[in-house]
Amino acid sequence: MLDENKAKPGANAENYNASDIQVLEGLAAVRKRPGMYIGSTDQRGLHHLVYEIVYNSVDEAMAGVCDRIKVIIYKDGSVSVEDNGRGIPIDIHPVTKISALETVMTVLHAGAKFGGKTYQVSGGLHGVGASVVNALAEWTTVKVRRNGKIYQQSYQRGKPSTPLEEVGVSDGSGTTTIFKADSQIFSTTEYDFETLTDRLREIAYLNKGLEVYIYDEQSDQERTYYFEGGITGFVRHLNRNREVRHRQPIYITKKSDSTILEVAIQYNDGYSDSTLTFANCVNTIDGGTHLTGFRSALTRAFNDYAHKSKFLKDTDPNLMGDDVREGIVAIVSVKLPEPQFEGQTKGKLGNIEIKSFVESAVTEQLSLYLEEHPDDTKRILEKCITAAKAREAARKARDLIIRKSALDTGTLPGKLADCSERDASLCELFLVEGDSAGGSAKQGRNRRFQAILPLRGKILNVEKASPDKMLAHEEIRAIITALAAGIDNDFDPAKLRYNRLVLMTDADVDGSHIRTLLLTFFFRHMPRLITESHLFIAQPPLYKIKIGSNEHWVYNDAEKETLLSQTKSNKVDIQRYKGLGEMSAEQLWKTTMDPASRTLLEVKVEDAAKADQIFNLLMGGEVAPRKAFIQSHSKTVKNLDI
Numbered sequence: 001m002l003d004e005n006k007a008k009p010g011a012n013a014e015n016y017n018a019s020d021i022q023v024l025e026g027l028a029a030v031r032k033r034p035g036m037y038i039g040s041t042d043q044r045g046l047h048h049l050v051y052e053i054v055y056n057s058v059d060e061a062m063a064g065v066c067d068r069i070k071v072i073i074y075k076d077g078s079v080s081v082e083d084n085g086r087g088i089p090i091d092i093h094p095v096t097k098i099s100a101l102e103t104v105m106t107v108l109h110a111g112a113k114f115g116g117k118t119y120q121v122s123g124g125l126h127g128v129g130a131s132v133v134n135a136l137a138e139w140t141t142v143k144v145r146r147n148g149k150i151y152q153q154s155y156q157r158g159k160p161s162t163p164l165e166e167v168g169v170s171d172g173s174g175t176t177t178i179f180k181a182d183s184q185i186f187s188t189t190e191y192d193f194e195t196l197t198d199r200l201r202e203i204a205y206l207n208k209g210l211e212v213y214i215y216d217e218q219s220d221q222e223r224t225y226y227f228e229g230g231i232t233g234f235v236r237h238l239n240r241n242r243e244v245r246h247r248q249p250i251y252i253t254k255k256s257d258s259t260i261l262e263v264a265i266q267y268n269d270g271y272s273d274s275t276l277t278f279a280n281c282v283n284t285i286d287g288g289t290h291l292t293g294f295r296s297a298l299t300r301a302f303n304d305y306a307h308k309s310k311f312l313k314d315t316d317p318n319l320m321g322d323d324v325r326e327g328i329v330a331i332v333s334v335k336l337p338e339p340q341f342e343g344q345t346k347g348k349l350g351n352i353e354i355k356s357f358v359e360s361a362v363t364e365q366l367s368l369y370l371e372e373h374p375d376d377t378k379r380i381l382e383k384c385i386t387a388a389k390a391r392e393a394a395r396k397a398r399d400l401i402i403r404k405s406a407l408d409t410g411t412l413p414g415k416l417a418d419c420s421e422r423d424a425s426l427c428e429l430f431l432v433e434g435d436s437a438g439g440s441a442k443q444g445r446n447r448r449f450q451a452i453l454p455l456r457g458k459i460l461n462v463e464k465a466s467p468d469k470m471l472a473h474e475e476i477r478a479i480i481t482a483l484a485a486g487i488d489n490d491f492d493p494a495k496l497r498y499n500r501l502v503l504m505t506d507a508d509v510d511g512s513h514i515r516t517l518l519l520t521f522f523f524r525h526m527p528r529l530i531t532e533s534h535l536f537i538a539q540p541p542l543y544k545i546k547i548g549s550n551e552h553w554v555y556n557d558a559e560k561e562t563l564l565s566q567t568k569s570n571k572v573d574i575q576r577y578k579g580l581g582e583m584s585a586e587q588l589w590k591t592t593m594d595p596a597s598r599t600l601l602e603v604k605v606e607d608a609a610k611a612d613q614i615f616n617l618l619m620g621g622e623v624a625p626r627k628a629f630i631q632s633h634s635k636t637v638k639n640l641d642i
Contacts, residue, residue: 027106027108027131027132027134027135027158027159029108030108030131030132030135030136030158031135031136031157031158031185034136034185037132038052038132038136041185041186041187042186042187042188043187043188043190043191043192043195045186046181046186046188046189046191047191047192047195047196047199049079049132049133049136049137049179049181050071050079050081050191050196051199052129052130052132052133053081053129053130053133053177053179054069054071054081054200054203055129055281055282056083056129056130056175056177057069057081057082057083057085057175058203058207058210058281059280060083060085060086061083061085061207061210062207062280062281062335063085065085065086066083066084066085066086066174066210067084067209067210067211068083068084068210068211068212068213069081069082069083069200069203069210069211069212069213070082070083070213070214071196071200071212071213071214071215072214072215072216072217073191073193073196073214073215073216073217073218074217074218075217075218076180077180077181077189077190077191078178078179078180079178079179079180079181079191080176080177080178081176081177082174082175082176082177083174083175083176084172084173084174085173085174085175086146086173086174087144087145087146087173087174087175088100088101088104088142088144088146088175089101089146090144090146090151090164099153099164101142101144101151101153101164102153102160102164104130104131105130105131105134105140105142105153105155106131106134106155106158106159106160107131108131108132130177131158133177133179134155134158134179135157135158136158136181136182136185136186137155137157137158137179137180137181137182138156138157138180138181138182138183138184139154139155139156139157139161139179139180140154140155140177140178140179140180141153141154141155141177141178141179142154142155142175142176142177142178143167143175143176143178144174144175144176145170145172145173145174145175145176146170146173148169148170148171149166149168149169149170150166150167150168150169150170151164151165151166151167152164152165152167153165157182191216193214193216193219193221196214197214197223199283200212200214200223200225201223201225201237202234202278202281202283203225203281204225204226204227205225205227205230205231205233205234205237205331206230206231206234206278206281206331206333207230207281208227208228208229208230208231209226209228210226211224211225211226212224212225212226213225230262230264231251231262231263231264231331231333232249232251232264234264234331235249235264235265235266235329235330235331236249236266238274238329239266239268239329242268242269242270242329243268243269244266244267244268244269245266245267245268245269245327245376245379245380245383246266246267246373246376246379246380248376249264249265249266250263250264250265250266250366250369251263251264252264252265252361252362252365252366252369254357254361254365256357258336258337259334259335259336259337259354259357260334260335260336261290261332261333261334261357261358261361261362262331262332262333262334263294263330263331263332263333263358263361263362264330264331265328265329265330265366266328266329266330267327267328267329267379267380267383268327268328268329269327269383270326270327270463271326271327271387271462271463271465271466271467271524272326272327272463272524273322273325273326273328274328274329274330275291275294275295275325275328275329275330275331275332276330276331276332277290277291277294277331277332277333277349278331278332278333278334279333279334279335279336279339279341279349280334280335280336280339281333281335282341284341284347284348284349285347286342286347286348287348287349288348288349288350288351288354289349289350289351289352289354289355289358290332290334290349290354290355290358291332291349292355293354293355293356293357293358293359293362294330294332294358294359294362295321295325296355296359297358297359297360297361297362297363297366298321298324298325298328298362298366299318299319299320299321299324300359300363301362301363301366301367301370302319302324302370302380302381302384303318303319304367305367305370305371305377305381306319306381306384306385311378311381311385312385317388319384319385319388320388320391322387322391322488322489323384323385323387323388323391324384324387326383326384326387327383327387332358334349334354334358336351336354338351339351390466390467390468391467391468393467393468394466394467394468394470394471397468397471397472397477412481412482413453413478413481413482415438415453415454415478416451416452416453416478416482417438417442417445417451417452417453418451419447419448419449419450419451420447420448421448421449424496424497424498424499425499426449426499427449427450427451427497427498427499427500428449428450428451428498428499428500428501428502429450429451429452429453429482429483429497429498429500429501429502430445430450430451430452430453430502430504430538430593431453431455431479431501431502431503431504431518432452432453432454432455432504432505432580433454433455433504433505433506433510433511433514433579433580434454434455434456434457434506434579434580434581435454435456436579436580436581437454437504437506437579437580437581437588438452438453438454439454439581440580440581440583440584440585440588441454441504441580441585441588441593442585443585444584444585444586444587444588444589444593445589445593446589446593450593451482451498453478453479453482455475455478455479455514456474456475457475458510458513458514458517459473459475459476459479459514459517459518459521460473460475460476460517461517461520462476462517462520462521462524462525463520463524467488470521470525471487476521479521482497483496483497483498483501483526484496484497485497485526487525487526488525491525491526491528493528493529493532493534496534499534500534500536501529501534501535501536502536502537502538502600503515503518503519503535503536503537503538504538504540504580504592504593505538505580506540506578506579506580507540507542507577508578508579511579515537519603522535522603523605527605530603530604530605531605533602535602535603536600536601536602536603537600537601537603538592538593538598538600539555539592539598539599539600539601540555540577540580540583540588540591540592541553541554541555541577541591541592542554542555542556542557542560542576542577543560543574543575543576543577544574544575544577544587545560545563545564545572545573545574545575546571546572546573546574546575547563547567547569547571547572548569548571553590553591555599560574580592
């Protein structure tokens with residue numbers, strides 16, 4: 001890898017030459033630019049280290065030579081991943097002239113996944129997983145059980161620190177990788193047990209018959225996952241707090257050469273589309289050709305059956321994709337020999353041939369299911385047709401909104417205080433709770449690039465509302481009109497009138513509720529606001545503490561206690577702000593809106609499946625699961641609103 005940082009400090013164009021080009025050899029490139037390989041160096045990237053090693057074990061499972069994976073998080077922050085697969089080979093590699101184990105651990109793009117002989121399907125496409133983890137670890141030790149013996153080699157920041165040694169005997173085979181993430185690289189080295197267990201649960205669902213175990217020494221928590229039903233159990237799990245339209249999930253599978261397709265579908269009474277896609281057990285969060293093929297097949301199969309069975313008349317228009325996907329929970333899993341992923345983090349599948357393979361298989365088998373299960377099909381189709389009617393009503397409402405927001409600002413919401421800047425990339429819009437806070441925000445803002453949209457009360461809970469009812473809601477229409485980028489499938493970030501949307505609500509129960517309602521709306525109907533980093537949450541102070549003549553803005557109770565414990569003055573005045581409207585315009589600008597001094601939290605979604613469940617749990621129609629969730633989290637949740 002070349003690090004082209006042009007000239008050395010103080011150099012100019014005349015003396016810029018070959019000596020200024022730094023060549024990063026071995027794994028130095030990984031340590032220099034870790035984000036290129038694992039996405040980030042925060043907790044998300046930290047978890048990615050675990051996943052990369054686990055993926056290697058999953059590859060063994062998909063090859064049919066492993067049925068158990070064990071993950072342990074130790075008290076010192078190190079992690080071990082153990083499987084009962086074949087064990088990494090330890091003989092000398094013909095090209096590198098070192099052991100195959102050392103080659104895998106220290107050479108980028110070295111692995112058994114390129115030739116197609118050892119692994120017909122693999123999640124670790126690029127062969128960089130183990131070596132990247134090794135490079136970004138303070139230390140790594142690999143134990144290989146193979147040929148009745150145990151072999152071991154250790155590494156320090158990617159470089160061998162011991163030779164490959166025979167250290168014992170074994171009556172089985174497999175690989176154990178133990179590593180400790182390097183604190184010089186990562187901003188945190190603390191793992192989140194629930195995040196890891198969610199991913200390991202997914203892996204167990206996607207590989208029926210595979211046992212996945214995780215234990216956290218620090219919190220003394222453990223989980224074991226094993227699912228004979230595979231992805232049908234997965235959709236049941238995702239739908240567990242919803243009212244379903246048919247009890248048994250629809251299951252589709254097909255194998256062609258070395259490619260395997262599995263699909264599970266179950267409809268509920270909600271309004272969202274919760275389709276998750278996987279390629280070789282890797283969560284393709286951005287979809288790809290398998291998702292495109294699935295959606296085409298779903299629409300075709302339902303339209304064919306609806307016209308054939310007279311649910312739709314010959315003169316009726318076809319159901320649209322949105323109609324047949326309303327209320328669906330689906331898992332689409334493909335396992336294929338040569339997946340073409342976009343980037344090392346594998347967000348999207350690009351294999352062209354997979355689209356037609358998935359489309360053909362799903363159309364054929366779903367059509368057969370609809371014929372053989374008329375009662376279930378009727379319940380699903382009734383929902384689809386109702387969705388079509390609501391969609392048409394919503395389209396008319398949406399078209400009206402678009403016409404009103406077209407081009408000239410005279411049609412923008414009357415209560416919107418717009419900014420003067422016309423370059424959207426420089427502009428930001430604050431959604432503010434109430435007219436009082438809106439008044440302070442309008443007075444305190446920088447009118448050049450900051451716009452203010454006050455919201456009256458709590459917006460509609462879109463989790464329990466049909467699209468037409470949602471678009472009939474005045475506050476939601478005002479938000480859509482102000483942003484001017486459309487909604488749902490028509491949403492286009494390039495048309496956004498503001499590059500940054502900031503939710504600014506009170507630091508109390510009502511403010512938290514309003515913020516959750518807004519987040520639900522954006523997650524369900526403008527998800528690209530989140531995925532493309534346009535949505536933020538303001539952090540107004542909770543207290544103003546005056547110690548002597550000095551004022552301190554304090555944002556939570558822990559910070560307040562720390563400040564008070566450090567003061568020796570007897571003159572302490574504490575003012576708690578119940579709402580933004582209690583602040584003057586100058587105070588609101590200084591603490592919450594001024595880019596030079598404010599704190600904004602960016603809204604991100606790392607796990608779409610978990611986010612979908614949480615929004616449904618908190619905002620859906622089932623009361624008992626929500627009550628249980630609140631009770632179980634009551635000690636850690638602030639501003640609890642039951």
